[in-house]
Amino acid sequence: MFLVPMSRESRDLSRRFDRLFDDGFERFFGALAPTEGAASRSPALDLTESEREYSVKLDMPGVAKEDVKVTIDGRHVTVEAHREHKEEKKEGDRVVWRERSMSSFARTFSLPTEVDQVESGAKLENGVLTLTLPKRGTPKTAQIKVA
Numbered sequence: 001m002f003l004v005p006m007s008r009e010s011r012d013l014s015r016r017f018d019r020l021f022d023d024g025f026e027r028f029f030g031a032l033a034p035t036e037g038a039a040s041r042s043p044a045l046d047l048t049e050s051e052r053e054y055s056v057k058l059d060m061p062g063v064a065k066e067d068v069k070v071t072i073d074g075r076h077v078t079v080e081a082h083r084e085h086k087e088e089k090k091e092g093d094r095v096v097w098r099e100r101s102m103s104s105f106a107r108t109f110s111l112p113t114e115v116d117q118v119e120s121g122a123k124l125e126n127g128v129l130t131l132t133l134p135k136r137g138t139p140k141t142a143q144i145k146v147a
Contacts, residue, residue: 043079043105043129054115054133060105061127065146068124070131072117072142079129081105117142 043058056077060068063081071078082104089095116134123130124146 041103041105042107045107045109047109053135054111054131056109056131056133058105058107058129058131059127060124060129063105063124063127063129065124068122068129068146070122070129070144070146072115072120072133072144074114075111076108077111077115077131077133078108079106079131117144120144122146 043060046057048055058079060081063083067083068079068081071080082102084102111133113135116136119134120142121132122144123132129146
């Protein structure tokens with residue numbers, strides 16, 4: 001084993017490689033993206049189950065509740081959101097470095113049993129979307145409002 005001294009330049013190079021893999025290869029190999037210039041992400045998800053309901057938590061930092069769409073179709077749940085970076089540019093300012101951009105979040109998952117769409121609820125607080133999904137639903141498609 002040997003040690004490699006770290007300099008500012010090597011940290012910048014390391015950060016660039018990390019961003020390459022974080023953003024995916026779409027930027028370089030032309031994979032389909034949902035919106036031109038937008039990064040698509042699959043939010044981290046935690047799912048717990050009790051006798052009566054499922055509880056789902058998804059990380060959605062920087063997303064407003066008005067931009068979140070939750071759709072329930074029997075056992076299938078889809079969560080979609082779009083975050084847009086609004087540029088606050090003052091006269092005489094110039095961009096030196098930009099890492100924040102538009103992004104979209106999308107995640108679909110299936111549950112073991114159907115969900116009651118009427119009793120389902122969603123709450124977005126501090127960048128975490130919490131879904132409360134009671135069991136035994138009807139097989140219709142429904143969209144619920146995020147509180």
